[in-house]
Amino acid sequence: MTQNVHIRLASQRIDNTIVGTSEVPRLYTPGEIITCRSGFMRGHGTYMEEDALTASVAGVVEQVNKLISVRPIKNRYNGEIGDVVVGRITEVQQKRWKVDTNSRLDSVLLLSSVNLPGGELRRRGTEDEQMMRKYLQEGDLISAEVQKIYDDGSLSLYTRSLKYGKLCQGVLVKVFPSLVKRRKTHFHNLPCGASMILGNNGFIWICPTVSEDEENGLGGFTENLLEVVPRTDREVIARLRNCILALANCKMMLCDTSILYAFEESQKYEVLELLRPEPMLDVCVLTQQRLYMQEDE
Amino acid sequence: MKESMLSTCEKSFITDAIAEGKRLDGREMDESRVMRIYFGTDWGCCQVSLGETKVLAQVSCEVQKPKTTRPNEGMLFLNTELSPMGSPHFEVGLQSELAVQLNRLLEKCIKDSRCVDLESLCIVAEEKVWVLRVDINVLNHEGNLVAAASAAALTALSHFRCPCVTVTGQETVIHDPSEKDAVPLNLHHYPVCVSYAIFNKGELCGLHLGGSSLTSHDLILQCANRAARRAAEVVQIMKLALKEDADARAAGKSVGFSECIQETKLLALSQKQLGLQLDTSQLRGETLKLVQKKNKHIMYDEKGVKVDSGQDDRDEDVEVEPSVILLDRGSAELLPKQKRIKTERTVPTEAGVGEGGQNQWMKIEGDNESLDESDEVMSSPSDVEVIKEVSYEGNKLVDSIELSGDSEEEETVVLNAADVNMSVENTDDSGTSENIRNWYPVKQW
Numbered sequence: 024m025t026q027n028v029h030i031r032l033a034s035q036r037i038d039n040t041i042v043g044t045s046e047v048p049r050l051y052t053p054g055e056i057i058t059c060r061s062g063f064m065r066g067h068g069t070y071m072e073e074d075a076l077t078a079s080v081a082g083v084v085e086q087v088n089k090l091i092s093v094r095p096i097k098n099r100y101n102g103e104i105g106d107v108v109v110g111r112i113t114e115v116q117q118k119r120w121k122v123d124t125n126s127r128l129d130s131v132l133l134l135s136s137v138n139l140p141g142g143e144l145r146r147r148g149t150e151d152e153q154m155m156r157k158y159l160q161e162g163d164l165i166s167a168e169v170q171k172i173y174d175d176g177s178l179s180l181y182t183r184s185l186k187y188g189k190l191c192q193g194v195l196v197k198v199f200p201s202l203v204k205r206r207k208t209h210f211h212n213l214p215c216g217a218s219m220i221l222g223n224n225g226f227i228w229i230c231p232t233v234s235e236d237e238e239n240g241l242g243g244f245t246e247n248l249l250e251v252v253p254r255t256d257r258e259v260i261a262r263l264r265n266c267i268l269a270l271a272n273c274k275m276m277l278c279d280t281s282i283l284y285a286f287e288e289s290q291k292y293e294v295l296e297l298l299r300p301e302p303m304l305d306v307c308v309l310t311q312q313r314l315y316m317q318e319d320e
Numbered sequence: 321m322k323e324s325m326l327s328t329c330e331k332s333f334i335t336d337a338i339a340e341g342k343r344l345d346g347r348e349m350d351e352s353r354v355m356r357i358y359f360g361t362d363w364g365c366c367q368v369s370l371g372e373t374k375v376l377a378q379v380s381c382e383v384q385k386p387k388t389t390r391p392n393e394g395m396l397f398l399n400t401e402l403s404p405m406g407s408p409h410f411e412v413g414l415q416s417e418l419a420v421q422l423n424r425l426l427e428k429c430i431k432d433s434r435c436v437d438l439e440s441l442c443i444v445a446e447e448k449v450w451v452l453r454v455d456i457n458v459l460n461h462e463g464n465l466v467a468a469a470s471a472a473a474l475t476a477l478s479h480f481r482c483p484c485v486t487v488t489g490q491e492t493v494i495h496d497p498s499e500k501d502a503v504p505l506n507l508h509h510y511p512v513c514v515s516y517a518i519f520n521k522g523e524l525c526g527l528h529l530g531g532s533s534l535t536s537h538d539l540i541l542q543c544a545n546r547a548a549r550r551a552a553e554v555v556q557i558m559k560l561a562l563k564e565d566a567d568a569r570a571a572g573k574s575v576g577f578s579e580c581i582q583e584t585k586l587l588a589l590s591q592k593q594l595g596l597q598l599d600t601s602q603l604r605g606e607t608l609k610l611v612q613k614k615n616k617h618i619m620y621d622e623k624g625v626k627v628d629s630g631q632d633d634r635d636e637d638v639e640v641e642p643s644v645i646l647l648d649r650g651s652a653e654l655l656p657k658q659k660r661i662k663t664e665r666t667v668p669t670e671a672g673v674g675e676g677g678q679n680q681w682m683k684i685e686g687d688n689e690s691l692d693e694s695d696e697v698m699s700s701p702s703d704v705e706v707i708k709e710v711s712y713e714g715n716k717l718v719d720s721i722e723l724s725g726d727s728e729e730e731e732t733v734v735l736n737a738a739d740v741n742m743s744v745e746n747t748d749d750s751g752t753s754e755n756i757r758n759w760y761p762v763k764q765w
Contacts, residue, residue, distance in 0.1 A: 113325060123325065162328040195327070 029299060037300040051078040051093055058091070066092025100126045100200040100224035102178040106169045107209040109190070109222035110180070112159050120159055122167070125200060125224045128177040132159075132167060136181035138188070164190040166220050166228065186210060190220075192252055193230030194264050198271040200225035204278040211279040215286060216259050221277060229263050231256040258294060262286060265297035266306065273307035280317070285310040352467075357475055357561035363502060364480030368472040372462035377472035378455045379480040383494070386442070386449040394441025394449040398427050399456065400469065406458035422465055426456065429470050436477060437506035443485050443492055450482055452505075475558050480505055 051057060056075045065071060068080045069091060078084075080095035102108070102124075110122035113129055121129040134155060159165065166187050167180035182188055203221050211219045212232055220228040231252050252260075266285040270277055288309040292302045334344065341349060353371030360366065364379030386393060400423040402410045410416065430436070441450040454473050458465060481502030484495045 111325060111327070162325065162331070164327075 037304055048083045050081065050096070051084060052081050053079055057084060057093075062089065064090045066090045068093030068095060096201060097199055098201070100124060101176075102126060102130070102169045102172055103223075104169055104171060106205075106223040107166065107220065108169060108178075108180065108224045109164065109166050109195070109220055109226035109228050110224070112161050112163045112165065115156055115159070115161060120155070122165065122180060124178065124180075124222075125197070125226060126176075126178065128175065130169075130178040130180050131173075132165070132180045132182070136170065136179070136183065138182060138185065159189065164195060164228070166190055166222070190228055190230065192250070193228055194260055196227040196229065196264050196267050198225045198227065198267065198277065202271055202274070202277050203227075204276050206278055213263070213279070213283060213286075215263075215283075216256055217263055219263070219279065219282070221279070227267060227277070229260050229267075231260065262289060262294045262297070265289070265294060269297060269303035269306050270310065272300075272303050275307055275311065281310055281314060284313045288313070353464075355468075355471065355557055357471075357558065359479060359561070364476050366472060366476045366479055367459070368468050368475060369460075370464055370468040370471070372460060373464060373468045374459040375465070375468040375472040376457045376459055377469075377476035378457075379452060379476045380455070381450050381452050381480075381482055383443065383448050384451045385447065386445075390438075391446040392442050393438040395451045396431055396436055396438065397451070397453045398423065398430060398473065399453065400426060401455065401457045402461075403457065405460075407461040410458075410461070418465075422469060425466055426469055426473060430454075430473055430477070435474075435507050440506045441482070444487060448492060452477075452480075471558065475561065477505055478507055478558065478562055 054077055056072075056077050057069065059075045061074070063076060065076055066085075068078060068082060069076055070079050071077070076091060078093045080093055080098070082093045082095040085092050085094050100108075108124045108130070110124040110130060112120050112132075113123045114121035118134045120132040120134075122132050124130045137158065165182065167182045168184075168187060170179045170181040172178055200223065203223055203225060205223065206221075209221045209223070211221070213219060216232055218230050218232045222228070263282065263286060266289050267277065267282060269289075270281060270285055275281060285306050289297055289302070289306045292306070296302050297306070337343065343349070347353070353373075356369045358367045358369075360378075362378075365377070367374060367376045369375075384395070387395065400419060402416065402419040402422070404410050404412060410419075436452070441452065443449060454476060456469050456473055458469070481504050483502050486493050486495065
């Protein structure tokens with residue numbers, strides 16, 4: 024078994040841009056003048072320099088009547104109420120947990136917003152506070168929904184529904200938040216045998232599909248770390264992960280259809296090969312073609 | 321910015337690896353990264369780099385009134401700065417716990433140990449003394465700040481020269497260094513901070529002033545012995561560097577940080593050494609099979625690529641040294657060197673690039689303008705096409721990528737046939753070694 028070492032020059036990178044048939048929006052780079060005309064109000068991502076409105080971030084210009092703002096391409100996650108996010112616990116505080124969700128500030132998960140084991144609805148007492156660490160520790164991954172946004176921009180999460188809770192065996196993939204489409208549902212059970220949670224904050228969780236009859240009303244906090252995931256499932260999950268990374272690399276939007284198409288297109292490659300730039304580009308181009316065909320239908 | 325968290329499985333991976341005796345970068349349990357010391361043009365300015373961690377220390381002095389409790393002694397102040405330059409999660413200002421801890425450790429190490437002879441800093445008792453100030457700046461934080469900072473401070477102190485002072489009656493004259501040579505400081509001894517990390521169950525040693533783990537007596541003793549040895553090593557390195565610098569200055573050569581600052585090359589993400597360690601046991605078996613089968617092997621169309629397979633002193637571990645074969649554009653294959661197979665033919669075992677011990681990798685001499693390289697072909701003799709030396713003149717800096725141990729470049733290489741003037745010749749391998757060229761770039765055919 025030979026070991027492959029791939030070495031390439033930085034100046035000979037593969038160009039990852041896939042130009043679609045739709046119009047490519049005009050991108051502004053920081054420092055580029057948007058307009059010199061007066062009478063516009065400046066929004067986020069812009070600043071005035073010598074009577075000219077210039078962009079301060081790299082992105083597209085959004086104009087609402089007289090308000091000009093620049094929406095950056097790559098930025099931290101800005102929450103909206105109702106978004107599904109995947110986050111990691113960073114701190115355990117008195118009556119809440121602090122969760123890292125790839126935003127500017129850590130999000131907050133209040134003790135009153137979680138399902139207690141047993142599913143009871145009771146007042147949270149002091150014993151509950153002391154048992155907080157038993158439920159969720161630092162470093163645990165959870166899926167949750169955004170309940171509300173505080174004034175400073177931090178999010179308040181809640182896991183009231185049984186489908187949210189602690190995430191156990193699986194793979195976390197981190198991509199740009201802006202690549203995840205807003206859809207009706209973010210929990211997908213893919214036909215290939217894996218389940219996926221597309222967090223709006225760019226964290227994507229892939230895990231083997233848990234069969235329905237195992238669900239019991241335990242509030243989603245039980246951990247099943249002892250169950251061994253079979254190898255076929257692991258390969259599927261690994262392939263999915265590489266497909267997602269390939270799509271993210273070529274800046275394509277992520278949703279269950281695009282990921283599924285990419286998964287199917289990638290079957291001709293080995294899972295390992297998908298980490299190289301050329302197969303990545305190939306898979307993305309094919310996926311885009313299929314998406315266009317689907318739109319045309 | 322806050323520090324990015326490691327996930328639980330990453331943490332458990334690291335602890336499990338430690339339990340097995342492996343470290344992330346392949347070092348031994350008590351092995352330290354290479355320490356390099358650079359001096360600036362001023363006396364008392366030095367930068368220490370421990371792997372990628374870089375710390376800069378500067379010593380300055382001024383005359384002040386001494387403390388009333390100690391009228392005969394000079395004073396020494398230590399100041400540690402952790403600026404965001406060192407790491408994104410450092411805040412401006414000295415509030416972080418790490419900064420305070422670092423400062424206190426260094427103070428204990430250098431001030432409380434009384435290594436600097438403070439009495440020699442006295443000019444006029446009760447009136448004028450030298451006050452030394454050591455400013456330590458962390459330029460890059462990649463771990464083990466304590467050792468790097470202490471080494472930097474100590475080296476700066478040993479390097480520093482106080483201006484010469486003459487006292488005549490009521491007057492004190494401070495001489496400019498150009499008039500009279502400055503006087504070096506007196507250091508009684510050289511205290512160096514050596515740090516270890518304790519993992520649970522006492523498998524690994526950990527010595528940290530102020531740590532809170534429970535260890536047994538002999539573990540501490542063991543630590544202390546090892547630390548003593550390591551400290552001696554560090555002091556050796558320091559003294560050597562000091563001596564070199566002194567020689568350089570005496571000879572009038574230019575000194576300064578120019579050696580460690582490179583302006584013409586992009587050094588982001590570069591490392592001094594590419595460490596690649598392959599599991600060679602399987603590889604060797606397979607190559608032996610390949611050779612015996614006399615398969616037609618891939619030939620090089622392009623410039624040879626060499627990859628340093630680790631440090632030189634680790635050659636003993638690697639029985640078979642890898643060589644790189646270029647398959648096609650954008651990928652290369654690493655096959656191990658074959659050992660000298662006792663066949664009748666003198667197999668072109670890349671003779672020369674060979675068997676443990678000596679570093680046979682190509683060294684690109686001097687400038688980057690022209691490269692002479694020879695490509696090499698693996699394995700079986702008869703069906704092999706040997707490519708002669710490939711030489712080209714290129715002004716592209718990018719082409720002159722060195723991946724040897726001295727390399728400071730990114731690990732990328734152009735594998736573009738168009739860049740290279742090739743002359744490919746087929747030769748019958750008659751088994752003579754002169755037809756077979758190695759990786760050496762020296763001569764041109």
